Amino acid sequence: MSTPGPAPSRLRWLAENKIPLRIGSLSAVLLGALVISTVFMAFDLMNNLRRIQDANTRFHRLQIAASADRHFGEMRYWMTDLSVSLLTLSERRANAARTELEADLTRLEEFAPDAAGKIRAGTAAYYARALDAADAYTDGNRIIGNTLLAEARLGSDAVDQTLGQLVAQLADEADQANRSATLASQRSVMRALIACVVILIAGAALTWLVLRSILTPLDKVNRAIAALNEGETDVALPPEGKDEFGRISQTLRTLRDSQEMRRRLEEAAEAQRNTIMTAIETIPDGFALFDAEDRVLLMNARFRKIFTGVDDILEPGTAFEQILRAQVERGTVDTGGLPGEDWVAARLRFHRHPDELRQVLRIGGAWVQVTKRKTPDGGTVAVYSDITDLKDKQEELEEARAGAEAANEAKSRFLASMSHELRTPLNAIIGYSEMLIEDARDIGQEEPVDDLEKIMASGRHLLSLINDVLDLSKIEAGKMELYVETFALRPLLAEVEATVAPLIAKNGNRLIVDAQIDPDEIATDKTKLRQNLFNLLSNAAKFTSGGTITLSVKRVRRGGQEMFEFIVADDGIGMNDVQKSKLFQAFVQADSSTTRNYGGTGLGLAIAQQFTRMMGGHITVESQEGAGSAFSFAIPVSFSAQPQAGAGAQEAAHAGRVLVIDDEASARSAVARLVRDEGYDVFTASNAEDGLSLARRHRPDAIILDVIMPERDGWSVLKELKSDPDLCETPVILSTVVTDREMGLAFGAVDHLTKPVDPKRLISTLNAVAGDRDREVLIVDDDAATRTLFRRILVREGWQVREASDGQRALSQLETRRPTLIVLDLLMPNLDGFEVLRALKANAALRDLPVIVVTSKDLSGEELAWLKSHAGDVIKKGQNGRSELVAALKRHMAA
Structure with a gap:
């Protein structure tokens, strides 16, 4: 069919x-x-x-x-x-x-x-x-x-x-x-x-007719194209149709429309350019745009004024390097003591790789803040702000700050000294009051007992206040210490319950203690824990009348660590969001009416927060106005000493500093909260540039990095971290929905966690950053590309890899953790490979550490003999270096 x-x-x-x-x-x-x-x-x-x-x-x-x-x-x-x-x-x-x-x-x-x-x-x-x-x-x-x-x-x-x-x-x-x-x-x-003759005449006639039917429309098309090329807008076009000439006509009509649209866009672009140039000229800062070849494309008058010493060469097309050299030659810039070539090279590096957000320079007698950003096409946008006034004010502020810090230090010393001076007479007043009360009761004279109890209560209140001020001054001065001891928690709770009972009963309240703490043994600072509970219970009793106050204690496990959680809840007056935002600030209460109605100095909660941090925990509050409040804090069952920092430096005791880089706010907040709960100090960044800036500024102990982020992904961040000599040693943990673990390890990550992140694995990975590992190698080389290559080779062979960009950093790492072996380059800045080997041989603990020397140096016979006596293997870079490296690793592991 x-x-x-x-x-x-x-x-x-x-x-x-x-x-x-x-x-x-x-x-x-x-x-x-x-x-x-x-x-x-x-x-x-x-x-x-x-x-x-x-x-x-x-x-x-x-x-x-x-x-x-x-x-x-x-x-x-x-x-x-x-x-x-x-x-x-x-x-x-x-x-x-x-x-x-x-x-x-x-x-x-x-x-x-x-x-x-x-x-x-x-x-x-x-x-x-x-x-x-x-x-x-x-x-x-x-x-x-x-x-x-x-x-x-x-x-x-x-x-x-x-x-x-x-x-x-x-x-x-x-x-x-x-x-x-x-x-x-x-x-x-x-x-x-x-x-x-007939065929010739007929063929010529037919050919003429056919050519005429083709050439006539083509002539119209040619005339239309020529008119369009000359920029004419009113062009007669052949009629449209389904044949070739009709389609050509459609194409010409599209071309004419696109040219018309292009003219409109060019006019709009020119108008926008004029608007932008007008806006650029009106801004008070110097503005310049450079192309990918570092040549000036456009600039405003303010930019010319800032570079007034070289304004004769400031024309579109002038190279940025030419401007810098002209500044040095004419002496219109302060190089800060650097040689001219070094200053020009530093400025070119910053211009081509503006990793930092800004740079402050002295140009033409004025302080100028330079901010640069790369454009998508490889160009550079530069903004020059005259901050001479700000610099002068900054100097004044620095002087004022130094004075304030000196005054604060003097205040702390004064408070510490006066607190000690006042405690002696107050202890005498309290002691004599207690003695007089007992004597009065022994002789049956009850009349002076009330007055003596008031004196004793006032003395104790004043002593408590002085103790609080002294504690706060110690914390601010960084002199507060922990006295860790192991004790049973139930007797302490009973002691606190008995001590706080009068305060609870004063306003007709009832205290309920709910302790689910078997076993109840804890290792921490007993005095500070007691003071924390007393402060929170007295605070609850003060703001609750005829209600119930509950002290709940239970064992919990957070981040792989056993902790005791203490919750003090009441059904008192509660707080609103504004009042909650002012908590934990020294000498500050919820509002002035609270101070008038309930009294207090506002030190109790601030000290409780500091003590909780020192004991390895954190304190939180949940409250609703008119429905009571619930303060809770958790501290480790067994406290292990960590470096401490004073509150004046705005840092609490922590297990280390961790940087979290993630563009998702919820994921970033969850990871930060989890890590902070385990005693780590946490910095967060929502994008790659801010994360790199924080990493360079704070040098964290570990970085938790998301891979998939807008503008710049985590792979490029990881590559830049491993290429930076100051950051290549920082352990990086990938936290992402991408499941390519091998790729992450090859790029330099110490581990790869797939979202949603398992809290236990995250904390155990962070804790393992400082621990020993089997099959761990330390690569010491100043060349980032070589380190990256060796990392990929070794990761593929199942090794854990650490990096150091020179010998000095390598020795610093060896002081904290010993690897299985070292892959060592010879030619490095600061401390070369020969000196590293000498230092290893001089250290009894590291003398037997296997070392594989990988070098591009052409070794003499004496050098080679010396290396063979001080290193396990010597491998030349290039040639069969990869296979030789793997073979050397296997030989050492077998040995």
Whole structure:
């Protein structure tokens, strides 16, 4: 069953492609005319050939008749000669002529059988009479011989007449055939000439028509294109259609529309450029835009004014390096004591790689803050701000800050000194009050007891206040210490409950203690824990009247660590969000009305927060106005000492500093909270640039890095970290939805965690950063690319890799953790590989540490001998360095 599908497609193709159709039709017509003319000429040629063949046939017949006539004449001659001479030779020749004549008559029978029979009969009769005449002459009968010869001659005349008529007839027929063939050939030539002329004229006419149908639209198209190229907008275009010219017209119309749109966009861009230039000129800072080749593209007048010493060369196209060298040569810039070439090189590095956010320079006697950013096309945007006034004010502020710090230090010293001076008399007042109360009760005098209790209560309150002030001053001075001891928690809770009972009962409150703490042993600072509980319970009792206060204690596990969590909840007045934001600030309460109504100094919660941090925990609050508050803090079951920092430096005791880089706020907050709960100080960044800036500023102990971030992904951040000599040693933990662990390790990460991150694994990974590992190698090389290569090789072999950019940093790392072996470069800044080897041999703890030397240095015989005696293997860079490195690692692991 046939499908009708292709027919419409062929018709559509013919409708859309008329030029091939026209040229094909013209070729078909011309080819058809050529074929027809060739057929007619071939037909005429065949007819002429037939006529020529007929003429040839007639000429051949004429030849046969003429040959018969000649042979008959020869036979008659020899027969006559035989009759006269009676020679045998004449007879033989006559017989030969008769034989030839008989052959001619045989051929003549094919086209003239009657004439051939008549001639044969006459020839036979003549031949017989001539022989009879010869016989008569031989016998001597001449009269009979003459009579017979005369009869034979009459017979021969009849034959000769017949032959003559036949030859004449055939000659006439041959002439007629020749004339007919000649005339037919002439007519064929004439017809061929006429056909050629007709075909030529018709082909030229058709070709002209076809070319005209093609060239006329093409001429219109060419004129339209030329007009469009000249920028004309009102251009007459050929009509649109489905054929080629219609499509060309559509294309030209699209081109015209796009040119019109381009003109509009150019006008809008020019207007925007003018607007931007106007805006740039109105800003108070110097502005310049450089291309990818560091050449000036545009600048404002303020930029020229800042660089007034070299303003004669500030033109578009001027190289930034040329501007810098002109500044140095003319002395219009303060190089800060650096040689001119070094200053120019430093400025070029900052210009081409503006990693830092800003740079402050002294230009033309003014302080200028330079901020640069790279554009997507590789150019640079530079903003120059005159901060001379700010610099002067900063100096004033620095002086004021130094004075304030000195005053604060003096205040702390004064508070510490005065607190100690006041505690002695207060202890005496309290002690004597207690003694007088006991004496009064012993002698039965109850009247002074109330007054003495008031004196004792006031003394204790004042002593508590002084103790708080002293504690706060110690914290601010960084002199507060922890006294860790192991004790049972239940007796402490009972002691706190008994101590705080009078305060709880004062406002008619009830205390409930809920302790789920089996086992209840804890190792921490007992005094500070007791003071924390007392502060929180007294705070709850003060703001609650006729209510219930609950102290809940339970064991919890957070981040892989056992902790005790303490929660003090009340159903008192509660707090709003504004009041909660002011908590934990020294000498600050919720608001002034709280101080008037409830009293207090605002130190209790601030000290509780500091003590909690020192004990390795953190404190939080949940509260709703009119519905009470709940303060909670958690501290480790077994406290391990960590470096401490004073509150004046705004840093609490921590297990280390961790930088979290993640563009998702929720993920960043969750990881930061989890890590902070484990005692780490946390810095966070929402993008790669801020993360790199924080890493360079704070030098964290570990970095938790997301891979997929906008603008710049984590792979590039990790690569830059491992290329920075100051940051290449920092452990990086990848936290991402990407599951390519091997790629992360090859780029330099110490581990790869897949989101959502398992808290236990994250904390154990952070804790393991400072721990020992099996199959751990330290790569010491100042070339970042070489370190990256070795890292990928070693990670593939299952090694944990650390890096150091020079020998000094390597020795620093070896002091904290010993690797399985070292891969060491020889030529490095600060401390080269030879000095590292000498330092290792001089250290008894590191003397047996395997070292593989990898170097590009051309070693002398003495150097090689020395290295072989001080290192395990020596591998040249390049060549078969990769396989040699792996082989050396395997040898050392086997050993």
